[in-house]
Amino acid sequence: MSVFFEISASSGAYQVVIERGAFGRLLQPTEDRVVIADEYFVPQIEALGHKVIPIFAAETSKELARIPEIISRLREMGASRKTTLVAIGGGVVQDVAGFVASVYMRGMPWIYMPTTLLGMADSCIGGKSSINVGRYKNLVGTFYPPGQISIDPELAATLSVEQRVAGLAEAAKIAYCRGEDAFSQYMAMGPTVHSETAALTEAVQLSLGSKKWFIEVDEFDRGERLLLNFGHTFGHAIEAASHFRISHGVAVAVGMLAALKLGGELGRHYDTHNRVHALKGHVEELLGSVSELGAAAREMTLDDLMAAFEADKKHSAGHYALIVVREDGDVERLLMERTPRSAELVRAAFAGVLERFGS
Numbered sequence: 001m002s003v004f005f006e007i008s009a010s011s012g013a014y015q016v017v018i019e020r021g022a023f024g025r026l027l028q029p030t031e032d033r034v035v036i037a038d039e040y041f042v043p044q045i046e047a048l049g050h051k052v053i054p055i056f057a058a059e060t061s062k063e064l065a066r067i068p069e070i071i072s073r074l075r076e077m078g079a080s081r082k083t084t085l086v087a088i089g090g091g092v093v094q095d096v097a098g099f100v101a102s103v104y105m106r107g108m109p110w111i112y113m114p115t116t117l118l119g120m121a122d123s124c125i126g127g128k129s130s131i132n133v134g135r136y137k138n139l140v141g142t143f144y145p146p147g148q149i150s151i152d153p154e155l156a157a158t159l160s161v162e163q164r165v166a167g168l169a170e171a172a173k174i175a176y177c178r179g180e181d182a183f184s185q186y187m188a189m190g191p192t193v194h195s196e197t198a199a200l201t202e203a204v205q206l207s208l209g210s211k212k213w214f215i216e217v218d219e220f221d222r223g224e225r226l227l228l229n230f231g232h233t234f235g236h237a238i239e240a241a242s243h244f245r246i247s248h249g250v251a252v253a254v255g256m257l258a259a260l261k262l263g264g265e266l267g268r269h270y271d272t273h274n275r276v277h278a279l280k281g282h283v284e285e286l287l288g289s290v291s292e293l294g295a296a297a298r299e300m301t302l303d304d305l306m307a308a309f310e311a312d313k314k315h316s317a318g319h320y321a322l323i324v325v326r327e328d329g330d331v332e333r334l335l336m337e338r339t340p341r342s343a344e345l346v347r348a349a350f351a352g353v354l355e356r357f358g359s
Contacts (some may be wrong), residue, residue, distance in 0.1 A: 003205060007125055007145070008216050014145050016070050016125060016208065020175035021201040022152035026086065026113055027224035034073035034079050036070070036097045038089030038115060041277070043089070053207060059244045062095045064133045064140060069080035074316045081105035090331050091115035091123050093140070105280060112146040114154045117167025118249045121207040126215045126225075139234050139313055143220060153201040164200075166249020166284045169231075171207035172286075173256060174277050177331050178210035187278055191288050191339045201351050223300065227331050230323040233312050234349070240308035245296045253283050254293075254353050261326050268327050269283070275329040287357070296337065297358035305350045306343065320346065 002019040009077035027035075027048050035045055039054040046052055060318035071291050079085070083096055085108055087097030094112055101110040114124045127145030156164070166338075168191050175186035191203045211228070221226050235255030246254070260280060270276040287293060314321045315341065319335040320342060326332050336342045 005212070005250035007210075007212055009127060009145050009219060011127075011145065014148045014149065015149055016151065018151045018205065020152060020154050021199075022150045023088075023113065023132070024149050024157060026088075026152075030084075032080075032082065032248070033084045033086055034074060034077050035086045035088060036093060036100070037087070038093050040265065042117070042358065050086075053077075055089060055096055057090055057092050059092070059132060059137075059239075062092050062131050064131050064257070067096070067131065070096060071104055074104055075099070079104070079108070081108050083108055085110040087112045087117060087195070090114065090119045093278075094119060094123055095129045097140055098127070098144055098146070099131050099140075101146075102129065102142040102226065109145070110146045111148045111150065113150045113152065115158075116163055116202070117156050117159055118170050119167075119223075120151050120156070121167050121204045121336060122170040122211065123210055124151065125208055127219075128221075133243075135240070136311060136313065137240060150205065153197050153204065156197055156200050161193050161289050162247060162250060162292075163303055164195075164252065165290055166247055167200075168193070168203065169249050169256075169283060169286055171203050171283055172279065173230055173252065174207045174214075174228060175194075176275070177230055178213065180275055180329070182210045182280070183255065184274060187282065193286065226333055227323055229314065230331050233260055233309065233314055233320075233322055234258035234353075235307050235352045236312055236355075237350075239251060239307035241300045241304040242296045250290055250293065253287055255281055257355045257356070258349045259322065261352040261353060262322070262345060263324050265345045265348050266324070270324070270325065270327065273327070273329045295359050297354055300354065300358070302350055302354070304349055305354075306347055309346060345348075 005016050006013045029049055035050045035052045037045055038057045042052050042054045086237055101108050102258055114120045128142045129141040131140050133139040175182040186206055214225045214228055231252040235252035238251040238254055274335045313336050319337055322334050323331050324334045
């Protein structure tokens, strides 16, 4: 069975297709296509006769300094502005392909097939590309959605436990931010790292349906969509301070717990709120499956975490910008004045999660 829905965007609506077996169908021989893919899939794709630009799925591959190499390869392959770029892989491949597609000859059509659960449940829609510049994560990028997103849930069967944790953590975050009904539906599915493909597909559908609302009411990240940064500001700092030993989705999961800890430091009481407790318990259960998390946490320092946090692009010169949980359980955007006291509170939030996972 296939699921189809559309996402409205200023550049025109684009289609999302969730269909088992879509991987093979997407790669049927077609003229004037170039593929950018996670190097894991390159042998299969080349065997079908496609031109492929391989990408190593790591943060170093989405450095701005690496982009000219990709653009040159496209030109050498004879790609024009009418050539369709097909991107197959997780978030790194999506970021690189989306950015390149948006700037190559001022824009070329592209199709995206996410191969990670995080890509399927979250990043595949919304049209954002995020590219790192030096020590600054996701400093540059564009809004340029693909013409089509093709999701093959069967690819989830190949994923590691950590990759499943990353995807489910983002799905839980999106459902939580959407509101009590969406999060209740998510929790009723009982998603775990051991869920079968059918159950993961349900979680993907719910997550994308929830995110669709945010990106359609706030396509360019100026209002409601900013709430989806819940866990991200802390998470990006955790990624950087761990030298990317902790992956993005896992870092966001830890970041949500840090945001809850900050809420406590601010005097907010969640003791009687079932939704907050359910989220915290679910995230902690997911993170309990990540065997390397403790070792990575022990190698991080509070100074490194604070340095990475201070450099986050979402902050202004005078304020920290954070998504935190209110006492009623909903999320809100909080601007904290950059003062020694604010830095002390953020540091305490980091200290809390380091103690939780690094002990």
